[in-house]
Amino acid sequence: MALAHAILTALVDEELSGYDLAKRFDASLGHFWKASHQQIYKELSKLEQRALVAARVIEQQARPDRIVYSVTEAGLAHLRDWAGAPAKPAPVKEDLLVMCHALGLVPAETLRTQMMKRNAYARERMEMLQRLEAKLFPDPAALKGRALGQYLSLRGGVRYERLWIDWTEECCALLEARRKS
Amino acid sequence: MALAHAILTALVDEELSGYDLAKRFDASLGHFWKASHQQIYKELSKLEQRALVAARVIEQQARPDRIVYSVTEAGLAHLRDWAGAPAKPAPVKEDLLVMCHALGLVPAETLRTQMMKRNAYARERMEMLQRLEAKLFPDPAALKGRALGQYLSLRGGVRYERLWIDWTEECCALLEARRKS
DNA sequence: GATCTATATGCAATAAGTTGCATATAGATC
DNA sequence: GATCTATATGCAACTTATTGCATATAGATC
Numbered sequence: 337m338a339l340a341h342a343i344l345t346a347l348v349d350e351e352l353s354g355y356d357l358a359k360r361f362d363a364s365l366g367h368f369w370k371a372s373h374q375q376i377y378k379e380l381s382k383l384e385q386r387a388l389v390a391a392r393v394i395e396q397q398a399r400p401d402r403i404v405y406s407v408t409e410a411g412l413a414h415l416r417d418w419a420g421a422p423a424k425p426a427p428v429k430e431d432l433l434v435m436c437h438a439l440g441l442v443p444a445e446t447l448r449t450q451m452m453k454r455n456a457y458a459r460e461r462m463e464m465l466q467r468l469e470a471k472l473f474p475d476p477a478a479l480k481g482r483a484l485g486q487y488l489s490l491r492g493g494v495r496y497e498r499l500w501i502d503w504t505e506e507c508c509a510l511l512e513a514r515r516k517s
Numbered sequence: 518m519a520l521a522h523a524i525l526t527a528l529v530d531e532e533l534s535g536y537d538l539a540k541r542f543d544a545s546l547g548h549f550w551k552a553s554h555q556q557i558y559k560e561l562s563k564l565e566q567r568a569l570v571a572a573r574v575i576e577q578q579a580r581p582d583r584i585v586y587s588v589t590e591a592g593l594a595h596l597r598d599w600a601g602a603p604a605k606p607a608p609v610k611e612d613l614l615v616m617c618h619a620l621g622l623v624p625a626e627t628l629r630t631q632m633m634k635r636n637a638y639a640r641e642r643m644e645m646l647q648r649l650e651a652k653l654f655p656d657p658a659a660l661k662g663r664a665l666g667q668y669l670s671l672r673g674g675v676r677y678e679r680l681w682i683d684w685t686e687e688c689c690a691l692l693e694a695r696r697k698s
Numbered sequence: 699g700a701t702c703t704a705t706a707t708g709c710a711a712t713a714a715g716t717t718g719c720a721t722a723t724a725g726a727t728c
Numbered sequence: 729g730a731t732c733t734a735t736a737t738g739c740a741a742c743t744t745a746t747t748g749c750a751t752a753t754a755g756a757t758c
Binding site for chain 2: 338348425432437438446454477479481486487491500502503510
């Protein structure tokens with residue numbers, strides 16, 4: 337249920353609409369948590385039912401009215417409880433790992449192509465995150481509070497992409513060596 | 518839908534029952550793909566309906582009959598198609614990254630405790646995977662076919678755990694430094 | 699004698715996430 | 729004039745995954 341918590345966290349600083357949240361998830365938060373707008377709207381209704389967020393309608397002409405949400409006291413308490421409860425580590429779930437196991441049935445060349453694509457993707461994302469890091473957090477030692485947390489998660493993202501870059505390269509090297517021999 | 522493919526891959530080498538698969542997922546395959554027995558049984562029925570696997574009943578007394586499955590020609594073709602199609606990179610989905618964003622609302626000490634637990638967990642898993650690696654693949658350069666694929670995925674697992682070990686330590690260090698100042 | 703573990707299957711309910719569709723308008727580009 | 733993009737919300741159907749329950753027996757441990 338971490339989507340609910342990601343939303344609550346985002347709403348702490350500012351009132352946001354579902355649409356705003358969806359954009360936010362595409363940008364900063366979304367570096368490490370994906371959600372479609374449908375899912376966000378659904379989750380917001382559920383959070384409102386549980387009184388963890390409060391809704392407020394802002395009327396607009398020419399555009400549909402905005403419904404902005406803010407965190408309630410109960411929502412804050414809920415967030416704190418969640419942070420104290422044991423977090424369960426995420427399982428891996430990377431298709432390429434399953435594909436590796438299928439090597440032998442599947443041509444090595446196919447796998448190598450997949451690896452190279454994955455590599456390019458991770459490389460692009462890592463560079464994007466690093467640019468963000470350099471821009472937003474030039475002096476990590478001075479950070480505190482919210483900013484420190486955001487920095488740490490960004491670091492996690494960078495490391496995550498680094499992992500796939502290194503691993504796909506290791507795989508390509510070994511597959512290549514195999515091909516030659 | 519990679520669960521279906523993970524199952525197909527596992528069934529290529531040997532006929533297995535749902536129960537066997539569940540154990541397999543707890544052991545080798547499961548190092549990088551989790552599935553409960555309920556999910557596996559359900560997926561097997563679906564695969565059988567699509568004729569990608571064939572079922573065979575082995576009668577037993579004293580215990581429930583076993584239903585063992587093997588991959589059909591169509592199943593193999595399906596696996597190969599899947600391997601050729603672009604694999605989508607898995608999003609991160611690690612609760613601790615969301616928790617980082619909640620820093621400031623949530624005490625730094627709580628976060629540090631979570632980080633240390635995550636660290637211990639990753640450390641344990643990495644060591645287990647490394648023992649497996651040393652035992653099963655003492656000479657990586659000589660590997661080919663299925664074995665090479667299994668080695669590569671194991672390497673991915675090791676790197677994955679390494680990532681969380683390093684990251685949680687970076688986080689603890691920074692949180693600690695913050696506390697002192 | 700009672701509980702625990704392993705074997706072996708599965709249903710039902712719920713939660714989480716994806717895909718496709720629907721509506722409605724302003725402003726910018728082709 | 730026609731299409732595209734951005735704004736803003738949401739329903740419906742479906743797939744994927746989790747949680748809890750149910751059944752049934754052999755053998756081992758307490």
